[in-house]
Every structure is written in C-alpha cells, then in structure tokens.
Amino acid sequence: MSSTSPSGRTRKERMALPRVEPREHDATERAASFCEVDLGLDWEGAQLEADRCLQCVRPRCIEGCPVGIRIDAFLGKVAEGDIDGAAQIIFDDSSLPAVCGRVCPQESQCEATCVLAKKDKPIAIGQLERYVADAARAHAPPAQRVTPDPDGGSAAIVGSGPAGLACAADLAQAGHEVTVYEALHDLGGVLAYGIPQFRLPRDVLRAEINRLAELGVRFETNAPIGQAEGVDDLLAEHDAVFLGVGAGVPRFLNVPGEDLVGVSSANEFLTRVNLMEAHRPDADTPLPQVAGRRVLVFGGGNTAIDAVRTALRLGAAEATICYRRSEEQMPARVEEIRHAREEGAQFALLTNPVELLDDGTGALAGARLQRMELVEPDDGGRARPKPIPGSEHEVPADLAVVAVGNEPNPLLRRAAPDLERTSRGTIAVDEETGATSKPRVYAGGDIVTGGATVILAMGAGRRAAASMDREIRAAKSGAA
Amino acid sequence: MFPVREAQTLAPDVVRLVVEAPRVARYQHPGQFVIVRVREGGERIPLTIAGADAEAGTITLIIQAVGLTTRLLCTLQPGQAILDVTGPLGAPSEVGYEGRVAVVAGGVGSAIAYPRAAALARAGNELVTILGARTADLLTLEDELASVSASLRVVTDDGSRGRRGLVTDVLADDVEAAAAGIAPLDLVLTAGPVPMMGAVADVTRPHGIPTVASLNPLMVDGTGMCGGCRVQVAGATAFACVDGPEFDAHQVDFALLHRRNQAYRDQERAAAEAAQAAAEAAQAEAEADDGCAATQPQPRPTLREAR
Known part of the structure; x- marks a missing residue:
C-alpha cells in the first residue's frame, strides 16, 4: 500500500481530512419544489473525498455492497482524477449507478463497513458513485451495443424495476438477447412510480434505462404478463425467464373509515404524482387538493417519508407522519427523516390509528389515534408497540395516506399458477441462484423478499442473471 | 402507438373504435378491460373490451364522452392512434351454462355487458335482456344485444322509446314471474351506472337470484399496485382491477363505490375546462417548465485538466 496518494497527501494527512458533505437545496425553498434536494458533490469535493480512502488491502466496503462494486478501485481512479476510469469500473459492476448513488441506504451498507466509520465518518461512497455516474452520463459517448454471443440465448424479464433492470443489464452484457416486459406505459417500476423526483430526477432514471437500450436490451411497455401471455408462453419463446414483478397490492390498516374519500395508499398517492405527474397543470390525471390541507401519513418507512415530503411540496398546511413505534425503529433512512423534518414534516411517534373519521358526507374528517408504548422485542428484534389504555384522541385531517407495506400481487398466480410460494405468498427461490421451483x-426483488430496497432487488437480479447465463449456456452446449 | 382502424358514432357522445392492439386481442377474454392513455401527460382510464379479433389484432372499445379522456377518445379518427393501450386486465368472466339469464344494462353499460352476454349466449343460455337509457338517443348496442338475446326489452327514463321507467321496473316483473314459477331466472348480469346496479341487486337479493355486477371504480395502474379501485365486497376489501371487475352484486357496497367514484368530480370538471383553455393557448405554453435546472452533474474539468 502506498503511503501517499496521487494528491501527494500522506496517509496521515488524508486521515485528517474531514468528510466532504454534499450541497443541499435550501430546506425552505425546496419544500415547495420537486427539484432534487441533494445537489451532490462538485469536482474538487469529489476528488478530496475520494482521497480520504485509505485503499484498504481487504476493502470491507465491498462486502457491504449487495452488488459488489469494486469501490476501492473506483475511488482510487477518482482520487487520480480519472473519471472515465472510475466510470468504467462502476458501470462494469452496476447497471444503475446514478440511481443507486441516490437511493441506496449506504449508511447501512458500504459506508457502514468502511474502516473510517470506526474512527470518524466513512467515505461518502454513495455521493462519489453518483458523482461519477452523473459525470459519465454527461460526457460519455453512448454505450456500445453488445454483439450477441452466438452461444448465447434469449431471456425474458418480467418487470422493469430495479431487479429486472439489473438482471437485464448483466444478461445483455453477457451477449444474450434480452426483452423486458413492463405492464405500465413507462419504464422503471418503483423507480418511476414510487420514488419522488426530488430524490431521483426522471432524467437520471431515463438516462440509465437508455443506456440499457443502447446495450441492446429490448423494452416492451403495456405488456402485463400474467394477464396477457403467461410464463409458459414466455418460456416457449425464450430460454429463461426472470420474474421481477415487485411487491404488489398495498396493505391497508384494517380500521374503520379506510375507504373514505381522501384516504389513499401511498402507492396511489405517489403514482399519481410521480408517474402521472398529476400535480403539473398540463397533466390530465386528477389529484386530491393538497394545498392548504392537513395530511396524515401512516407508516415509518421510506415510502411514508416520500409521501409526507411530497404532500409538503404540494402545499400541505400540515403533513404528519404517524408511526406506532419511535423514531429509532423507523425503517426509513436517517437522512430522509432528517430531510423531512427540515422541510416541516411533523412526527406523531408512538401513535396508531384506530379509526378514520367521516365528515358526514363520506369524506375524511380526521383520525382517532391511540398512544403506544414500546415493550419487549418481537421475533424480528424490534421493540413491540402496545396501546396505552385511555390514550385515544382525535386529530383533524383532510387527507390520509397509508404506507404500511404491500402484499404479493395476485396477478402472479395467473402468470404462473404452478410456482411454489412461501407462506407469505412470495415466490420461493434458491437464495444463491434465484431459481424458482419451475x-x-x-425470480428476485420484492416479489421474493417482500418490501425491501432498490439495491437488494438489484443484487437479486444480478445473482439470477449469473445463474441464467450459466443455465442458458449449459443447455446450448448440451443441445449441441 | 395503437392505431385506430375504425371510428363510428353509435349515439350522441357514444363512439365505437376498432383499435390495433395485437397483444390484447390475442389474450383477452370476456369481462376483461384495457387501460388507455391518449396522449403524453394523459391519464390512465379503464375501458371494457367490447370485442376482439385475434387474427386482425384488433379490439373494439365503446366510449361515452363523459370526462376529459373519453372526450378526446371520441374525437379519434382512422389514421390517428391511442398512445397506450394496456391489457387485457381484470379477471375473465366465468361463462358457463346457467339457464335463463337476465342481462340488465344501463347507458353505456351495454358495452360492458355485451361481450359477456354474447359468451353466455354461445354457452347455450337463454338471454332475456333489459336495456335502459335516459332517452332513446342514448341507447347503445341495441341491435347487438338483440342478436344474442331471446328477448330484448327497452326502457327509457322519458319514455322516448320502449317502456317509460327504469330497468328495475322490468326486472321486478321478471323476478316476480320467477318467484311465481312462471319463468325461471337463474342469473342476473348487470352493468351500468352504480346506483342502477345497486338497485338491481336490491331487486334480486330477497329472492336469492345470483346477480353479478361489473364494477367501474376509479383506477390508476390497473394491475393491483395502487389500491385506488378498492371496493367492499362481503365486508372485505377487494381490488376491482385484479379481483374483479365482476363481483357478487348482493355483497357489494354500492353506496361506498358511488361516493368513491365522485372523489374527483370537481377536479375532473376543472381538468376538462382547463384542457379546453389550454388547447386554445399557444403550444409553446404547453411545454410546462417545472422550474428546476435540469439535473446536471456538477461541472468537472475536461479530461486533460483532470489528469
């Protein structure tokens, strides 16, 4: 290991450098706009931050990355000032780096295992990944179309979310013909309908998907597999099929009043805004009036935070997260919770809805909530919330958004009725290979794991791609 | 893009389109629907597949101009196209031999009822059809329904054609005849305005006559993801886009469905008016700017500088 970096700084000097934090769109300004909140690093900052990397002999950060990006290598290239070299490494290892640099929970993955995290703050790996991907996108020529491998085959990918895109990218790189089938009119799955533009701008997503198209991946929108052709139809035309169909139908609270006008799932609320852009004056899709209204969001995950921040941007007078545990247990990213708070979101922690209240016309008037206390952990190790007797109280609200997770989509039963499923209704797979019983x-992503993260879905897509590549080649050589 | 092959006006503000949609045409079954989007920035709305020709790769849609998107659809001519047609969606109808079946359709509900009625007729059922509308001009698919029915009774609110009154007046007679053992009624199939379907259910419920309603809640994605189309059936939440659109009418909470369908009434009216205004405005104005600087990576030096 060299003791000095390309910058000429000694190891000691580098260790003394503070972590470079990204610029952020001002909280009061951004709370009224859908522009990206995190403005990323600039070139000097990126190079300085990359120079903090100690280039460990056994880089722990890579172990923390579900897709195994060679982080030390690309950081080294950034420190050297070689953006194209860094981009080459990242694009070899990840198909959606500009997306992942923005939406991965780095603090619990690569940055959590960074050695610097023990002493001080870890390297801002996510920010650097994003920086390199953005810079490469702005300056790089189109990706080279991969020449089809004569020994390759053809693969069908069902769903264009993170699992499907990652799987498609690897199979295309390996020289297979790949077709991605998407039920909606636009590509990206949850990246398009679920994640708001202020976290993931549409042009960033489109550019990464365009890159896959340049590699040779074919995309078919308006293709609801299971409703149109089933998996057996796809198997007749392709050598292998990957199911990355996502989490499915939204879960509701199971409390009275849930069907009142003004109550929607987070999926619906976010889809109207993100996919349909219903908040724009030139969009045809209707949206409940949010401006000046009081909005309650039930749930504590990233989706709940996305919903509350979206409501604020639409001009909500009050937007409150109701979560039945405390902040510590919230599954949402720490950074997202902080952003929401800065933007004016309120948090009613340790509260749970028992009823949604009717204004007398069938529309929402408010909620009856109860206070909770945390008691001994459940099987999952999380403190369990228990209602406090006599704590029921009512709060007024005009809109409620339910963000308490999803259940497997019943469409899948029609797509492949013979697939083995778990007791939770998700698809049973071999974890190593992603192979189903058929x-x-x-399969991979939320349809296997239940609601999880973008990067875990991508990791599953890539593992499946590797197995599919092996199986297709084995079948071809066996047949030859 | 999904080209329009034929466009025919069936009644004032009711148009029949034949649209190229090979995937839908090939895989569709009676009772299923498509979701269409007419233009960039357009909304997604569900439409029943009124017919299909798998060989020609076309489907038939019958559209009543009520909102913004349906109005736009009704202006389409051969040579023009629909931006997105997704489908088939929804669970196919169960079509078997039931015996004597009353098909009760109101307004453009006839377009929803017709494909299943035709399938029931093919399965050997005897169809006694009741077709209603506010006024004679608004009766749609009368000939088509007549061609698959043993009898067709027409009812209009104003008496401008057929019997004056409501479809449920005629149905009540049929139900009474069945109860008296004069002519059996083995199944009732209903499609149309929500209050009408609710009234049909109320007529048949006391007699325990199996009744199926094809529901038309608001939808966004149509694949089960958004939950906007949720309905209460037998006291439980169901998603019309994947569990339906057909349900046991005796178990459906029609009042709730009606309220939920009104949720965007004001916005929809405003949207239709705004679209009118926008169409008149300059097209340059239409390209709305969201006020964000395009997301650009931070400036970086050229390669030479960087190295």
Missing part, C-alpha cells in the same frame, strides 16, 4: 424460471 425449470428455467427465476
């Missing part, structure tokens, strides 16, 4: 059919 020959030549693989």
Whole structure:
C-alpha cells in the first residue's frame, strides 16, 4: 500500500481530512419544489473525498455492497482524477449507478463497513458513485451495443424495476438477447412510480434505462404478463425467464373509515404524482387538493417519508407522519427523516390509528389515534408497540395516506399458477441462484423478499442473471 | 402507438373504435378491460373490451364522452392512434351454462355487458335482456344485444322509446314471474351506472337470484399496485382491477363505490375546462417548465485538466 496518494497527501494527512458533505437545496425553498434536494458533490469535493480512502488491502466496503462494486478501485481512479476510469469500473459492476448513488441506504451498507466509520465518518461512497455516474452520463459517448454471443440465448424479464433492470443489464452484457416486459406505459417500476423526483430526477432514471437500450436490451411497455401471455408462453419463446414483478397490492390498516374519500395508499398517492405527474397543470390525471390541507401519513418507512415530503411540496398546511413505534425503529433512512423534518414534516411517534373519521358526507374528517408504548422485542428484534389504555384522541385531517407495506400481487398466480410460494405468498427461490421451483424460471426483488430496497432487488437480479447465463449456456452446449 | 382502424358514432357522445392492439386481442377474454392513455401527460382510464379479433389484432372499445379522456377518445379518427393501450386486465368472466339469464344494462353499460352476454349466449343460455337509457338517443348496442338475446326489452327514463321507467321496473316483473314459477331466472348480469346496479341487486337479493355486477371504480395502474379501485365486497376489501371487475352484486357496497367514484368530480370538471383553455393557448405554453435546472452533474474539468 502506498503511503501517499496521487494528491501527494500522506496517509496521515488524508486521515485528517474531514468528510466532504454534499450541497443541499435550501430546506425552505425546496419544500415547495420537486427539484432534487441533494445537489451532490462538485469536482474538487469529489476528488478530496475520494482521497480520504485509505485503499484498504481487504476493502470491507465491498462486502457491504449487495452488488459488489469494486469501490476501492473506483475511488482510487477518482482520487487520480480519472473519471472515465472510475466510470468504467462502476458501470462494469452496476447497471444503475446514478440511481443507486441516490437511493441506496449506504449508511447501512458500504459506508457502514468502511474502516473510517470506526474512527470518524466513512467515505461518502454513495455521493462519489453518483458523482461519477452523473459525470459519465454527461460526457460519455453512448454505450456500445453488445454483439450477441452466438452461444448465447434469449431471456425474458418480467418487470422493469430495479431487479429486472439489473438482471437485464448483466444478461445483455453477457451477449444474450434480452426483452423486458413492463405492464405500465413507462419504464422503471418503483423507480418511476414510487420514488419522488426530488430524490431521483426522471432524467437520471431515463438516462440509465437508455443506456440499457443502447446495450441492446429490448423494452416492451403495456405488456402485463400474467394477464396477457403467461410464463409458459414466455418460456416457449425464450430460454429463461426472470420474474421481477415487485411487491404488489398495498396493505391497508384494517380500521374503520379506510375507504373514505381522501384516504389513499401511498402507492396511489405517489403514482399519481410521480408517474402521472398529476400535480403539473398540463397533466390530465386528477389529484386530491393538497394545498392548504392537513395530511396524515401512516407508516415509518421510506415510502411514508416520500409521501409526507411530497404532500409538503404540494402545499400541505400540515403533513404528519404517524408511526406506532419511535423514531429509532423507523425503517426509513436517517437522512430522509432528517430531510423531512427540515422541510416541516411533523412526527406523531408512538401513535396508531384506530379509526378514520367521516365528515358526514363520506369524506375524511380526521383520525382517532391511540398512544403506544414500546415493550419487549418481537421475533424480528424490534421493540413491540402496545396501546396505552385511555390514550385515544382525535386529530383533524383532510387527507390520509397509508404506507404500511404491500402484499404479493395476485396477478402472479395467473402468470404462473404452478410456482411454489412461501407462506407469505412470495415466490420461493434458491437464495444463491434465484431459481424458482419451475425449470428455467427465476425470480428476485420484492416479489421474493417482500418490501425491501432498490439495491437488494438489484443484487437479486444480478445473482439470477449469473445463474441464467450459466443455465442458458449449459443447455446450448448440451443441445449441441 | 395503437392505431385506430375504425371510428363510428353509435349515439350522441357514444363512439365505437376498432383499435390495433395485437397483444390484447390475442389474450383477452370476456369481462376483461384495457387501460388507455391518449396522449403524453394523459391519464390512465379503464375501458371494457367490447370485442376482439385475434387474427386482425384488433379490439373494439365503446366510449361515452363523459370526462376529459373519453372526450378526446371520441374525437379519434382512422389514421390517428391511442398512445397506450394496456391489457387485457381484470379477471375473465366465468361463462358457463346457467339457464335463463337476465342481462340488465344501463347507458353505456351495454358495452360492458355485451361481450359477456354474447359468451353466455354461445354457452347455450337463454338471454332475456333489459336495456335502459335516459332517452332513446342514448341507447347503445341495441341491435347487438338483440342478436344474442331471446328477448330484448327497452326502457327509457322519458319514455322516448320502449317502456317509460327504469330497468328495475322490468326486472321486478321478471323476478316476480320467477318467484311465481312462471319463468325461471337463474342469473342476473348487470352493468351500468352504480346506483342502477345497486338497485338491481336490491331487486334480486330477497329472492336469492345470483346477480353479478361489473364494477367501474376509479383506477390508476390497473394491475393491483395502487389500491385506488378498492371496493367492499362481503365486508372485505377487494381490488376491482385484479379481483374483479365482476363481483357478487348482493355483497357489494354500492353506496361506498358511488361516493368513491365522485372523489374527483370537481377536479375532473376543472381538468376538462382547463384542457379546453389550454388547447386554445399557444403550444409553446404547453411545454410546462417545472422550474428546476435540469439535473446536471456538477461541472468537472475536461479530461486533460483532470489528469
């Protein structure tokens, strides 16, 4: 290991450098706009931050990355000032780096295992990934179309979310013909309908998907597999099929009043805004009036935070997260919670809805909530919330958004009725290979794990791609 | 893009389109629907597949101009196209031999009822159809329904054609005849305005006559993801886009469905008016700017500088 970096700083000097924090859009300004909140690093900052990397002999950060990006190598290139070299490494290892640099929970993955995290703050790996991907996008020529491998085959990918895109990218890189089938009119799955533009601008997502198209991936929108052709139809035309169909139908609270006008799932609320852009004056899709209204969001995950921040941007007078545990247990990213708070979101922690109240016309008037206390942990190790007797109280509200997770989509039963499922209704797979109980059919992402993260879905897509590549080649050589 | 092959006006503000949509045409079954989006920035709305020709790769849609998107659809001519057609969606109807079946359709509900009625007729059922509308001009698919029915009774609110009154007046007679053992009624199939379907259910419920309603809640994605189309059936939440659109009418909370369908009434009216205004405005104005600087990576030096 060299003791000095390309910058000429000694190891000691580098260790003394403070972590470079990204610029952020001012909280009061951004709370009224859908522009990206995190403005990223600039070139000097990126180079300085990359120079903090100690280039460990056994880089722990890579172990923390679900897709195994060679982080030390690309950081080294950034420190050297070689953006194209850094981009080459990242694009070899990840198909959606500009997306992942923005939406991955780095603080619990690569940055959590960074050695610097023990002493001080870890390297801002996510920010650097994003910086390199953005810079490469702005300056790089189009990706080279991969020449089809004569020994390759053809693969069908169902769903264009993170799992499907990652799987498609690797299979295309390996020289297979890849077709991605998407039920909606636009590509990206949850990246398009779920994640707001202020976290993931649409042009960033489109550019990464365009890159896959340049590699040779074919995309078919308006193709609801399971409703149109089923998996068996796809198997007749392709050598292997990957199911990355996502989490499915939204879960509701199971409290009275949930069907009142003004109550929607987070999926619906976010889809109207993100996918349909219903808040724009030139969009045809209707949206409940949010401006000046009081909005309650039930849930504590990233989706709940996305919903509350979206409500604030639409001009909500009050937007409150109701979560039945305390902030510590919230599954949302720490940074997202902080952003929401800066933008004016309120937090009613340790509260749970028992009823949504009717204004007398069938529309929402408010909620009856109860206070909770945390008691001994459940099987999952999380403190369990328990209602406090006599703590029921009512709060007024005009809109409620329910963000308490999803259940497997019943469409899948029609797509492949013979697939083995878990007791939770998700698809049963071999974790190593992503193989389902049905020959030549693989699956990954939320349809296997239940609601999880973008990067875990991508990791599953890539593992499945590796197995599919092996199986397709084995079948071809066996047949030859 | 999904080209329009034929466009025909069936009644004032009711248009029949034949649209190229090979995937839908090939895989569709009676009772299913598509979601269409007419233009960039357009909304997604569900439309029943009124017919399909798998060989020609076309489907038939019958559209009543009520909102912004349906108005735009009704202006389409051969040579023009629909931006997105997704489908088939929804669970196919169960079509078997039931015996004597009353098809009760109101307004443009006839377009929803017709494909299943035709399938029931093919399965050997005897169809006694009741077709209603506010006024004679608004009766749609009368000939088509007549061609698959043993009898067709027409009812209009104003008496401008057929019997004056409501479809449920005629149905009540049929139900009474069945109760008296004069002519059996093995199944009732209803499609149309929500209050009408609710009234049909109320007529048949006391007699325990199996009744199926094809529901038309608001939808966004149509694949089960958004939950906007949730309805209460037998006291439980169901999603019309994947569990339906057909349900046991005796178990459906029609009042709730009606309220939920009104949720965007004001916005929809405003949207239709705004679209009118926008169409008149300059097209340059239409390209709305969201006020964000395009997301650009931070400036970086050229390669030479960087190295």
